[in-house]
Amino acid sequence: MPLLKDGRLVEDPWVPLADEDPVPKDGPVLVSLARWQAEREILRVRPAPVGVRLASDDSAEALADDLADVALVAVDFPAFADGRGYSTARLLRERYGFTGELRAVGNILRDQYLFLARCGFDAFEVSDARAPEAWRAAMAEFHNFYQPAADGYASIIALRHRRVAAAE
Amino acid sequence: MITQVVTANRLVDGIVVFLAADGGWSERFDLAAVSRSEEASRRLLGIAEQAEADRVVVAPYLIDVREEDGAVRPVRFREHIRAFGPPVHPQFARPGAGA
Amino acid sequence: MYRYDEFDRTFVDQRVAQFRDQVRRRLEGELSEDEFRPLRLMNGLYLQLHAYMLRVAVPYGTLSAAQMRKLAHIARRYDRGYGHFTTRQNIQYNWPKLSETPDLLDELAEVEMHAIQTSGNCIRNVTADQFAGVAADEIEDPRIYAEIIRQWSSLHPEFSFLPRKFKVAVTGATRDRAAVKVHDIGLFIRRNAAGEVGFEVVVGGGQGRTPMIAKTVRSFVEKRHLLSYLEAIMRVYNQFGRRDNKFKARIKILVHEIGIEEFTRRVEAEWAEIRDGVLDLPADEVARIHAYFAPPAYEPEGEAAATLARQRLSDPAFNAWVRSNAVAHKQPGYAIANISLKPEGGVPGDATAEQMDAVADLAEQYSFSEIRVTHEQNLVLPDVRQDALYELWQALDAQGLATPNLNLVTDIIACPGLDYCSLANARSIPIAQRLSRRFADLKRQHDIGELRIKISGCINACGHHHVGHIGILGVDRKGEEYYQITLGGSADEDAAIGKIIGPAFSSAEVVDALEAIVETYLRVRREGERFIDTYGRVGAEPFKEVLYAAA
Numbered sequence A: 001m002p003l004l005k006d007g008r009l010v011e012d013p014w015v016p017l018a019d020e021d022p023v024p025k026d027g028p029v030l031v032s033l034a035r036w037q038a039e040r041e042i043l044r045v046r047p048a049p050v051g052v053r054l055a056s057d058d059s060a061e062a063l064a065d066d067l068a069d070v071a072l073v074a075v076d077f078p079a080f081a082d083g084r085g086y087s088t089a090r091l092l093r094e095r096y097g098f099t100g101e102l103r104a105v106g107n108i109l110r111d112q113y114l115f116l117a118r119c120g121f122d123a124f125e126v127s128d129a130r131a132p133e134a135w136r137a138a139m140a141e142f143h144n145f146y147q148p149a150a151d152g153y154a155s156i157i158a159l160r161h162r163r164v165a166a167a168e
Numbered sequence B: 001m002i003t004q005v006v007t008a009n010r011l012v013d014g015i016v017v018f019l020a021a022d023g024g025w026s027e028r029f030d031l032a033a034v035s036r037s038e039e040a041s042r043r044l045l046g047i048a049e050q051a052e053a054d055r056v057v058v059a060p061y062l063i064d065v066r067e068e069d070g071a072v073r074p075v076r077f078r079e080h081i082r083a084f085g086p087p088v089h090p091q092f093a094r095p096g097a098g099a
Numbered sequence C: 001m002y003r004y005d006e007f008d009r010t011f012v013d014q015r016v017a018q019f020r021d022q023v024r025r026r027l028e029g030e031l032s033e034d035e036f037r038p039l040r041l042m043n044g045l046y047l048q049l050h051a052y053m054l055r056v057a058v059p060y061g062t063l064s065a066a067q068m069r070k071l072a073h074i075a076r077r078y079d080r081g082y083g084h085f086t087t088r089q090n091i092q093y094n095w096p097k098l099s100e101t102p103d104l105l106d107e108l109a110e111v112e113m114h115a116i117q118t119s120g121n122c123i124r125n126v127t128a129d130q131f132a133g134v135a136a137d138e139i140e141d142p143r144i145y146a147e148i149i150r151q152w153s154s155l156h157p158e159f160s161f162l163p164r165k166f167k168v169a170v171t172g173a174t175r176d177r178a179a180v181k182v183h184d185i186g187l188f189i190r191r192n193a194a195g196e197v198g199f200e201v202v203v204g205g206g207q208g209r210t211p212m213i214a215k216t217v218r219s220f221v222e223k224r225h226l227l228s229y230l231e232a233i234m235r236v237y238n239q240f241g242r243r244d245n246k247f248k249a250r251i252k253i254l255v256h257e258i259g260i261e262e263f264t265r266r267v268e269a270e271w272a273e274i275r276d277g278v279l280d281l282p283a284d285e286v287a288r289i290h291a292y293f294a295p296p297a298y299e300p301e302g303e304a305a306a307t308l309a310r311q312r313l314s315d316p317a318f319n320a321w322v323r324s325n326a327v328a329h330k331q332p333g334y335a336i337a338n339i340s341l342k343p344e345g346g347v348p349g350d351a352t353a354e355q356m357d358a359v360a361d362l363a364e365q366y367s368f369s370e371i372r373v374t375h376e377q378n379l380v381l382p383d384v385r386q387d388a389l390y391e392l393w394q395a396l397d398a399q400g401l402a403t404p405n406l407n408l409v410t411d412i413i414a415c416p417g418l419d420y421c422s423l424a425n426a427r428s429i430p431i432a433q434r435l436s437r438r439f440a441d442l443k444r445q446h447d448i449g450e451l452r453i454k455i456s457g458c459i460n461a462c463g464h465h466h467v468g469h470i471g472i473l474g475v476d477r478k479g480e481e482y483y484q485i486t487l488g489g490s491a492d493e494d495a496a497i498g499k500i501i502g503p504a505f506s507s508a509e510v511v512d513a514l515e516a517i518v519e520t521y522l523r524v525r526r527e528g529e530r531f532i533d534t535y536g537r538v539g540a541e542p543f544k545e546v547l548y549a550a551a
């Protein structure tokens, strides 16, 4: 599946592992939360990076203490209407300070890119070759936002507040 | 025995339409193509689904109708309202109620 | 009232442009109906029984004359000459064309209106007390906070795909006129022991198939914490609300299943993490919005009250209207004038384009250009001088808008029902019409007194039947329309869910059944008792007896 990262289609170097698959010697691998928790001591000392895939009902908190050892977190969207991953992403970024790749996988619509990006996702599993174009359009749709979120934009309230402060 | 017609909403304006015998879509219920067998119903629905894929209509489905005194009528009250307009606003009554 | 600044304006314009592109992609085939549905719903566009239906937000029920005039124009230009005001203080158009909705939304944006989040599993249009700012029993104008919440909730990146829709209501008064306790989140503006103003937050109320009264999660939240507290609640709901069953996905079910203590614990734990952070509400922002809701330039009372008293004496019809439809105002010399959209035989909540224009003109002339929409599907001119009521009443009468029945037996809430709604089991509107004819005699209506009848065409309860003094629910019995009656519901500060009285009645029987209930009340009531008081005292038995004894 192609990967949209920072607005461009890129090769996905990560190898997804099913829970019963053997762990290859090197190369980045993506494992489930359960496998990570069971084998983290081994996975941690492997020379190549490890990513963890969270199901939509896995909590961000379950990974909170391990984030230093994890280079990628993939959050699954079993249906585009299942919005739990948005909270998971914000918590990973804003509360637990995760700075690695945060990838949205599963069922997502292009009209959700903006919401996903605002919550901290920077990579998306996509099926459409026109995704970069859609991404650019989506990112340009709004100039300002009412809410502070994980993308660091100042909210409209903050912008108004700054203006008042500057006038004083 | 089965007696059915296919209905849908037109994509562009949402208006209720019926699949007519000529394969087109009509606002008039009395012009709907009537199926009298499962096979005919499947065929009509197939035409309708193609029309949905072609972006002519949205959400086509079969409704049961019955023949009474030579006229065809929807069986369910809901479909009757859909075919002939909201009873509380007679000014929006739709043509095609038949005999 | 609130006016957009450049941020608000740009935001709404960009939202329209985004939707225009989505409609284009749908019409050109880039989007299937399955993909388009959630997008159009997030902009209030449904595919209903007969056609598309567009629900336009009227934030906290406040409209300017210019906005009302635009709504009239839209009814004429894009629809069939009328609109339907709903129990969410919104307006619905029943016949817009998909291809024209982007233009329609552009026109709305010209008067600072939109259809954002009037549907979908997101935070819906925030509702408020229709007498906000003019009620005598108010601590503070709830619209200030409703506006702050409107902005914060607009395209919220985290909370646009919730388990289910989410409704918030705010009141600043002691009388609850906004059905606050049957909302997902209800906010009561309160003053604490130190004299500071903040919010009591209640959660988990709702109607639908599992009606519940909201419970308090925190009895006092300071103003500056309003948004962080709401965000904490929303985050708990978004993570833990059920997604396996649509009928169990509202927050009320979560609160019910884990209990209010555990729910509160989770909210407080989340709040402890995010309070005092970026969501802190700056005092200057509250002050900025507050300024928009400053009272208009009222004139001194003068002879207003005396003039009104004289006019009432000389014209009994006017007197009857004042008695039922004019409500005390906080400002001496002024009154709150309620415009009933429940004429005899009419469709509750419907207004023609001509009527909307007339109301806009009258608001300009008599009410500082302001109008309110109530969740009872009526309109309000909030700031009318007492000595102008007579002229106003005459002008309303000429438009068929002077029915003197506020809160009386014919002031019926009714959802669109099977006449318009694809989810309905039975029709609602014709029942309301028949009841309004049966009880048309005004003298009798006034004798019966306050009586709230509410009708829904299915268990979704858009017609609030659970909280009607008398509730009527349409059900489908083998293809026939039947109506189940509940008694004893209430939507105010003593919120209660009505109880089913017995087997449902056929369409032919239901109006007689209602009349029998009312006659029973008249027979057993004590001096000064409203219907709901009598029901509270005697219970369901006397009513059951007359309804089912013969059977």
Ligand code: SF4
Binding pocket: C415, C416, C417, C418, C421, C422, C423, C424, C425, C456, C457, C458, C459, C460, C461, C462, C463
């Ligand atoms: S209560 Fe039911 S019938 Fe009435 S408007 Fe709501 S969904 Fe439709």
